[in-house]
Amino acid sequence: MSADQEDDLQMAEQDVNQTPENDNSARDYRETLFLPKTDFPMRAGLPKAEPKWIEKWDEMALYERLRAKSKDRPKFVYHDGPPYANGDIHLGTAMNKTLKDIVCRSHQMLGYDAGFIPGWDCHGLPIEWKVEEQFRAKGKTKEQVSGSEFREACRDYAAHWIDVQREQFRRIGVQAEWFEQDGDPNTGPYLTMRYESEAKIVSEFLRIAMSGLMYRGMKPIMWSPVEQTALAEAEVEYHDRKATTIWVKFQVAEGGPEDASVIIWTTTPWTIPANQAVSFSSKISYGLYEATAVASEEELGFQPWVAPGDKILVADALAESVFKAAKATEWKKLETVDPTGWKLKHPFHGADWAEGYWDQPIPMLNGDHVTDDAGTGFVHTAPAHGEDDYLVYLNNGHTAKDIRDIVDENGCYRDFVPRFAGLDIIRTSGKKRGQDGKAGAEVLKALMEQSGLLARGMTSLRDAHSWRSKAPVIRRATPQWFIAMDKADEAGKTLRQKALEGIEQTQFVPAAGKNRIRSMVEGRPDWLISRQRNWGVPLTLFVNAEGEPHTVLQMASSINDRILETIREGGVDAWFTTPKEDLLGEDANPDEWEKVTDVLDVWFDSGTTHAFCLRERGVIDDETGQADVYLEGSDQHRGWFQSSLLECCATRGMAPYKTVVTHGFIVDGEGRKMSKSLGNTVNPLEVAEKNGIEILRLWTATSDFTEDLRISDEILKANVESYRRLRNTFRYLLGALEGFTVREHVGRSDMPGLEQWVLHRVAEIDKIVETAYRNFDYKKIMSTLINFCGVDLSAVYFDIRKDSLYCDPWSETRRRSVRTVMDILLQRLCVWLAPIMPFTTEEAFQQSRFADEVDSVHLMQFPETPADWKDDALAEKWAKIFKVRRVVTGALEIERREKTIGSSLEAAPIVHIEDSALRDAFDGESPEDIFITSDAILTDAPSPGVAFRLEDIAGVAVVVGKAEGRKCARSWKYFNPADADPDFPDITPRDADAVREWDATHNG
Template identity: 50%
Template sequence: MTQTPDYKDTLSLPQTDFPMRAGLPAREPEWLARWERLGIYDGLRRTAADRKPFVLHDGPPYANGHLHIGHALNKVLKDFIVRSQQMLGRDARYVPGWDCHGLPIEWKIEEKYRAAGLDKDKVDIVDFRQECRRFAEGWIDIQREEFKRLGITGKWDKPYLTMDYHAEAVIADEFMKLVMNGALYQGSKPVMWSPVEKTALAEAEVEYHEHTSHTVWVKFEVVALYWKGQFVGDKKLADEFGSDGVKLAERELLASSVVIWTTTPWTIPQNRAVCFGPEIDYGLYEVSELLEGAKEELGAKVILADALAQSALSAAKVSATRLRTVSADELAALTLAHPFRGVDGANGEWDFDVPMLPGDHVTDEAGTGFVHTAPSHGDDDYQIGLKHGLPMTYNVLEDGSYRADLPLFGGEVIIKPDGKEGGANVAVIKQLAYAGALFAKGKLRHSYPHSWRSKAPLIYRNTPQWFAAIDKPLEDGMGTHGDTIRARALESIDRLVKWTPQTGRNRLYSMIEARPDWVLSRQRAWGVPLTCFVKKGAKPTDPDFLLRDPKVNQRIVAAFEAEGADVWYVQGFKERILENLHDPDAYAQIFDILDVWFDSGSTHAFVLRDREDGAPDGIADLYLEGTDQHRGWFHSSMLQACATKGRAPYHGVLTHGFTLDEKGMKMSKSLGNTVAPQEVIDEYGADILRLWVAQSDYTVDLRIGKEILKGVADSYRRLRNTMRFMLGNLDGFGEAERVAPANMPELEQWVLHRLAELDTEVRKGYAAYDFQGVFQKLFTFATTDLSAFYFDIRKDALYCDAPDSPRRRAARTVLDILFHRLTTWLAPVLVFTMEDVWLSRFPGEDASVHLQDFPDTPANWLNEPLAQKWAGVRQARRVVTAALEIQRRDKVIGASLEAAPVVHVRDDAIMAALKSVDFADICITSAISLTADPIPAEAFRLPEVQGIGVIFERAEGEKCQRCWKISPDVGRHAHAGTCARCDSALS
């Protein structure tokens, strides 16, 4: 018996060294080293020099610790943008940067000192600053390598650092523009203060945590009545009312107390007024019953907001009768006594009248409807104080303790150095009880401001600070977008900046619309000093208080350029700078440092404006950070640039959400649910982490965890198999083999149509920073249109057709076209994998996919009529493949080539389409019959595809030993056991 030859070696099977297993953790560092050796980033800058620049300005991370998953998300998104903009035809520049000054780094050095038992204040300040600098330098080197490991492209050998001498000089120069344009002033107002760190904090340095506070209801006795400014009476004259027309009702008020409620008892010694809401309903209540534990007296009269009376009375453990309504006019007529008025040991400290004042900030949602007002310890309080001329107090020192000579409370501490509560609250509560002013007390668990660095609670504290006035017209001649910082900022937000997503606009607008003046000064050591001098003996309101001299400013900038900001602290610097210009003895040098947000807000000047690789107009195309930066870097950059440049420093702002665990919970080391970037890289590789970013909607909070990463890795494997199929079937492809689109079969022309559609969608998606949309479209195309459809159909032609057959050449031409587009379109996302794919086909010492642009795709590849026709063909194919799957499941057949189904088609257009193609080839069957006969009842149908039914039939004939198709002509040709097509290919 003659043995059938083995035809396996006659097939054109895929040939590629591209491995099925990626091995990314081990292989990615090789590509990183290669890119560095090739100098790809700098090379692109040279070759793209004549292109339109695109500048994404990097928001600088702090140089003080290993990267977390939020850093990875942020930098990967930036990298998607830089790489895609480059491949879209721009000169995409990216200069990474670091925030080097400020409390986070200074705090680390202080922790080190405390652990060693050293006193920071006894160390020379320049030596201390140098240690901070060294600390930052060390972490910059660590973080740089961690960022590079993520595949981030950029000018890593020359990043920007806020502690570089030029940067410090520019920051000082930007600050001195505020000196010169009139925005800077020294004022005394309450600011968010950290007693632990002994400094004012910016809003962006504050975070909110649950905290248990003391709550007290405090009685302020009514001591006098002034009706429309005229004295009516006081308690001494209460019995004499009547003859002058004053009613009994007024006598009742003079015998009552106004009750306030506060969660900060320690502020009571600083009280200077009580505010009421003019639109709130108030009543006079008389205590009629004492419940168990009550401390109040029967018959006591108190004034409360009606909506809150019951909660206040319950807290005091009393019942009361409502005597009458108290009008806003009556409340305004009252004068109160401070609770500590006349108390033994108070030495007259609180023997003053406390006015009742209307306040729009007062509500009846919590408390009593009355707000105790301490102008030195709250912004609303301060504004009321300004409006009504209330005195400021200076009872609380920088360490959170009362001044030593404050009667009753001297030396008591509000917040201790370890961040725990001191004795001030309890001392005040005890004294209130002793004075008979404590109506009730309790505890409240609520959200409370804490320092983001020390995690300790904060207080509002009145201190002399330096501010940038955001509503003062500036003397700078840059009024195109407004004359004040606020006006320029709001105009920029509305008209000059594009927001992604648009909600970012509303958030920043509302913040800037309502914000107070910017507190610029910090009582710290590590940063750029407030480079200004004040006249000794002058008041902050005097016109010559601040030294405003351009020559002095120029000397300071020159000194900082040469020696850095440390020189400000060197003995004799003031004399050196003022020499021959002003009398040094007439001026005091300021040693506060600038808010670190002013540093980062100024980066536009020394990066975008001053660097060769900056932005031509000094304005970035894009700032990109998390949503928290609406109150951080986006905010400070906006204010700073509007003060010194006249407008926003960016044309666009993109914000992303935060990272959460798989359950949607915030990541926390204590919960053990953190995901470190390095852990993901070690297990999967950086490309999987990048793919997680691409698959996620970054405009909301993103979840990550083991199960999610497994899903990402599965998507990656499917995509990798698609690329591997192309590589294997392109082995040996050359230009001589190429086929013009017009000469291709319809199936190939349909693929080109899909590519033309995708080209528009990919370019539009990348331009709109819609990476999730881009990847989803490409992934669906690769796995559904290609792997599950086109590749599945064309495997037969690629493997079994003669090497020079028109159909195989057309398919290989399309694979080449697909290869160039998919590798470049995916390169911004899968930087390592697409480099591997590219080099597997185009090896070379200088080769890299990252030197390519997205290929131009001819618009004439679009063919809508052909696409509609093939949409119908694919629907019909779905019915056939579903019908055959049942036969395979039931083990009637082992493969679809054993079938020759009969397809009943009701629609004439679909029938015509199916007859015009080799539908058996499309369905991967050995034969197929098409009929317009009515669909039999037993035919297989798909509910979602109307008008098509399939009857299963077996293919007739023998199995070709080369292509495995079953045909009646097998065995009738020169080559044993072959069909006509394979016999021809072998010949």
């Protein structure tokens, strides 16, 4: 019979329908065989079956029963990172939620109270954009809609997509607290836009403001002209773009050779009008150089801007590259120079159209950021538009008030800027949105008119783009609110130090995640938390004429209480609509304070979710508790993992989590990023309709999710095949256990050695599975169980024990032992696989005897494994037996292929075993049962040269002989007719006992 159990039920029926060629009996023994019988279908029909199971679990209130049943168990606190309430789920979000579901289901079955409170991020720009589109479709611009109406529309939009995504997540089998119970805000999913949540976000914000960590500063930040808001690092992505490069002349005015120019190099020509200094490094050697020859106009096709006799100042290491860019063919160094204390003229100094705007001296500033590995060794410094520029400017005695703010929120030069007023840096609308605007080209034109250009060119560089609009961002100095990373508290610790300590105390899976987030926190700037948008949680501050927040007031706590109560009753809109007099009360003069109308970075929202999802609900202690696990994609090291870390460290001095689990991204079978243009995307809901979501869950668990996960039609087909084999393991076990009750149960000590070996394997695998679930190693679980089902069970145990299962007397200890072990196997496979394959395991469980005791497999825990099941000495014995069996099986396969024999039962092999330890392993065992032959002889006699051998198993050789005697009409085994029972001469004595018992049972 086939070693693969997947078609065992069909094969069994085919076997007994055949008649042995020497069968002269009038008796049809088929009815006396104990064939597998089950209603568990081979074809799963998952697309139709899965929704019915979800309905069933809803009807029985499975999630609520789990909570009630486990309320006294140790808590396992998983905190769900909120997806954004905007659009249908995709394969990435489906995979992400599946992993989270496996985490919670498995820890529930490990004996914890492992609730799953899902959540949604509801504020932010993407929703604003969609709502703006809706209003535009009605003929209204955002400016024509009141703030309250606009925010209400945003709230409605988010609520719609929450409902859609909730059902989609439920369809992929996620068991969670999806619905609020009886209007209780402490139940159901958490939403950042619930009034209670918004109030808690404000509470966390004010807590930080009161600590003194927050400040308002004008410094260059990443600004999206398209979206008209500040962006944090977590909101940008980097793409290649072509950029114009220019070498610009700043004529020396004081301190140096006034007939020469300092040369700077930049890829952002539009920042030249904002220049306020040129930086150099005291560590670099600089020289005064003179061009002595240049390429001809005939040779170049244009007149170069450099001419013989022109003198320039550059770093010695870069002089050659600068002159070549300027199309000079010969040059010479005149002297070494030190630019300390020099003053320069701006390229637009004295221009007729400049109105004197750029006539102030340009200082030379010594800066550590200047290098001589590229450019000119001098750095154009526009403190409004670069972090290094800003720092070197302030470090040399200037203040933020000295910084020229000449670019508005639209990315255009302000009206007071001569010549360039109103020109856009990048296009913010239309088909060319994101491309260069008019500003850069006009600056180049002005530089050429003023003889300010030395050279120009094109280059490709990686630059920041908004991950929402995909358009480039600019660096722009604007008044913004920040949380200080390096301001020490009373204990002398900074937020950066606390965050780094929290990282060290956190377990990361995979471990590389620790280095990734640590390097980000070590180098990150202060946390920019303000945004210039409408749909978000406001920075609930009042500021005075000096720019101080109301939190400096002695009565700030009373003001904060009124603010929180207002938000709790009316949500974020109440901040904008409630008169400031009502909020300030008698604690401050409303004429001296103005409301801040910025909203919080949405990463701050999501960073506070531990406060209102876990602490406010009492899931963990407010001050000392931590969630056990956060799980998200690797991009969240700079996103949610980091914002949650910083927020919790700022408010409570610790990380909000004990363990951070990170998954990779999904790519196609060739490792390419998913893209609609490539046509390689996979819709999870379409997979659910075609194959069933169980296949996608299986794919998730069999992949190494800590790296990028590959998917394709071929990969899905492989998972369909793995699923089929696992399903048919359940099917075979259910069929073999038809009618089984605990009355048949046999204790381990009374079982044959093979059954004891299976129990040993169960003990080993139980340890592997439970440990792997604790370590989030689902790939190990699936590879272990797929191998166990396919090899240990199908190819070995089921294959060997078919004869006993089908043909032994019903009451025979060996057959009862087989059924006892299969009963254990069915239960273990159901619970081991339930977190990963919740639908199929439930279906199998409901057809087992265990359903009479427990309503659902998901109400089960992993059973305890008796200590005596683990038997290493027994395992070593059976390893030797299986070693010999491999050689015999190989020899029989050749004989079948040569058609010397048909079934292995036609064989009686002679097995030559040189090693006595291998022979002794068979003591007490029946080799013919193990080999599935009618007879077998083990001998230490020298093997003949024609014997079959395997190269990797020395000292074992097999000679296959034909079985002698009569073929049993019931079991097909060959036996000595002289040993036959007189009442049943055509079957073996064992079969005769089975038939006699069957007759007594059925004919009595």
